[in-house]
Each structure stands twice: as structure tokens, then as C-alpha cells.
Amino acid sequence: MTDTTMAAIAPASVNGVAIGAEAIREESLLYRDDADAIASARRALAIRELLRQRAVALGIADAGTELDDAVVDALIGREVSVPEPTESDCRRYYDGHPARFRRNEIVYASHILFAVTGGGALAALRHQAEQTLRRLLAEPEAFEATAREMSNCPSAGVGGSLGQLLRGDSVPEFERAVFDGEAIGLLPGLVRTRFGFHIVRVERRVPGEAVPFDEARAEIARFLGERVRHKAIQQYIAILAAQASIVGVALGEANGPLVQ
CATH class of the missing domain: 3.10.50.40 (Chitinase A; domain 3)
Known part of the structure; x- marks a missing residue:
């Protein structure tokens, strides 16, 4: 990436914590196939910083700790309630998607x-x-x-x-x-x-x-559980974003690698 291109990458910030152009550039290499790799990188880094700050505030991580999967799992486990799919949820999904079973x-x-x-x-x-x-x-x-x-x-x-x-x-x-x-x-x-x-x-x-419902039930429950968890994490990040001061990033629906 040329110096001119680097200069065109405006930095961002989350609650006053800067996300520099170089960090955005490096992150964008992971999103080369996206329509806007820079925007995707900004969103991913902003979500990561939001979660890191929340983990520090709750004492789950120290201020200088890098955000890793263990910290994210601990944070989500503490802050996000994910209901288990019921028998009727599984049955409704089974009946509504016969081609999948x-x-x-x-x-x-x-x-x-x-x-x-x-x-x-x-x-x-x-x-x-x-x-x-x-x-x-x-x-x-x-x-x-x-x-x-x-x-x-x-x-x-x-x-x-x-x-x-x-x-x-x-x-x-x-x-x-x-x-x-x-x-x-x-x-x-x-x-x-x-x-x-x-x-x-x-x-x-x-x-x-x-495939009979009894054989498919466990698979359906896992699938629905992951889908509900994904949505709950999206909503959680949206709440954190609404309470934060974010500059230079459009989070949209808060999709990113941490909520895929």
C-alpha cells in the first residue's frame, strides 16, 4: 500500500482510544475479498475495542490485556443471556424446513x-x-x-x-x-x-x-442455539455501541468476525 493510500485511511476511535491507520490497513488484508475492505477492518477493530473496554470495566481483563477468545467467551458468558431452544421451537423448524431433513x-x-x-x-x-x-x-x-x-x-x-x-x-x-x-x-x-x-x-x-424428528432434534437444537446466540451477541454489541463514543466507524448491524 502506498504512502498516499495510507494517508487516505483516516483513523478511528472508540471512547477516545485511537485505532490508527496502520492497524486498519493491516486488518484490511483479512478482508481483501470484501467490497470495502477498509470499512470491514474498521468495524472489526471497533467491535474488538468495544469488547476489550467492557471486559476491562468488568474486571475480566487487565487494561493492557489483548482481547482473545477466552476473554470474549468470559464476557459473553457473563453479559449475554442465550435461551435454549424448546421442543416446540425445534418441531416448528423441522416442520418448516422438510427439505433439510x-x-x-x-x-x-x-x-x-x-x-x-x-x-x-x-x-x-x-x-x-x-x-x-x-x-x-x-x-x-x-x-x-x-x-x-x-x-x-x-x-x-x-x-x-x-x-x-x-x-x-x-x-x-x-x-x-x-x-x-x-x-x-x-x-x-x-x-x-x-x-x-x-x-x-x-x-x-x-x-x-x-429423517424422523427424533433423529433430527439434537442437530436442530444446536443450529437454533447458535443462531440465537449470534443474534444475542449482535444485540449486545449494538447496546455497547449505542453507549459509546465512536468516531470514524459505521457499525451498521455490528457484524464482524467476533459475531460470525
Whole structure:
């Protein structure tokens, strides 16, 4: 990063504690794939500083202590109440998401991957993927040829075909896109995963069989518990932010690496 770019990174502060341009620059390297890496870095550092200050105020950490997972866990455990999901909560989720609770379900699918690379511009890559998807929605017969020409996956050599997929064969975002629905054909939206942007076509579905609620209950309870915890931590950070003097940072919904 050039000196000019460094000068353009304005510092921030939380309750008078400065977050310098160099710290923001270093943190931004972790968010190179974000649309605005600097803004993401500011939010992450501000959330970290908010939590550190609160931990010090409560005597959980000393003033000079770095914020680590143990301190965060102790702080959240003390300050955030996370209710356990009830039997009716689990049953309601099970009944509302039948596609997620099937075994031996098979999907035959193909994709075109626009891969995220370390030095690539995410916005430009997304734009390219969106343009390609629009063209294929108008000309679906061009899918295989386009996959061979443009996909960054080894499956490009076979027109993008992934063959048969079972649950657990792919990353969660891709799995949800192809399994949690009934659509056949080209999916109308891009699928974003850590690998990049995917244009996905579902060729065939083999329904499988339903998993009984009693077998799924523990998994559902874990999932709902994590979701409630995530939301509770977001709300907690929002309360801390509302009580703080924060300069140079837009926290928004207080999303950051500590609340993912």
C-alpha cells in the first residue's frame, strides 16, 4: 500500500482510544475479498475495542490485556443471556424446513465457477458472473460451452458437470442452494461461496426419504442455539455501541468476525 493510500485511511476511535491507520490497513488484508475492505477492518477493530473496554470495566481483563477468545467467551458468558431452544421451537423448524431433513437425497448438478483470487477485484468478478448468468438465462443451451470457456473449476472440462451430489459433498452455501428447494434447471441467482461465484444448473433430483424428528432434534437444537446466540451477541454489541463514543466507524448491524 502506498504512502498516499495510507494517508487516505483516516483513523478511528472508540471512547477516545485511537485505532490508527496502520492497524486498519493491516486488518484490511483479512478482508481483501470484501467490497470495502477498509470499512470491514474498521468495524472489526471497533467491535474488538468495544469488547476489550467492557471486559476491562468488568474486571475480566487487565487494561493492557489483548482481547482473545477466552476473554470474549468470559464476557459473553457473563453479559449475554442465550435461551435454549424448546421442543416446540425445534418441531416448528423441522416442520418448516422438510427439505433439510432427508437422507439418501441426490442432486445431479453442474456449475460455472468464477473463482475469487487473492489479487482479484470482487466487484468486477461479481459483475462478470452476473452478466454471464443473464446471458445463460436467455440462452440456456450455451451452458456447457460457457463452462468449458469460463469456469475456474476442473469440471469445466466436462461442461461444468459435478455428477451426483449428496448432502455433505459440498460447502454449506452451495449445498443449501442445490438441496433446499425443488427447482430444476438454471438457478436464477448466483451462489456465493468462499471459492467465488457459481452459476448453478440442477439437472435431476432423487428425493430420498425423510429423517424422523427424533433423529433430527439434537442437530436442530444446536443450529437454533447458535443462531440465537449470534443474534444475542449482535444485540449486545449494538447496546455497547449505542453507549459509546465512536468516531470514524459505521457499525451498521455490528457484524464482524467476533459475531460470525
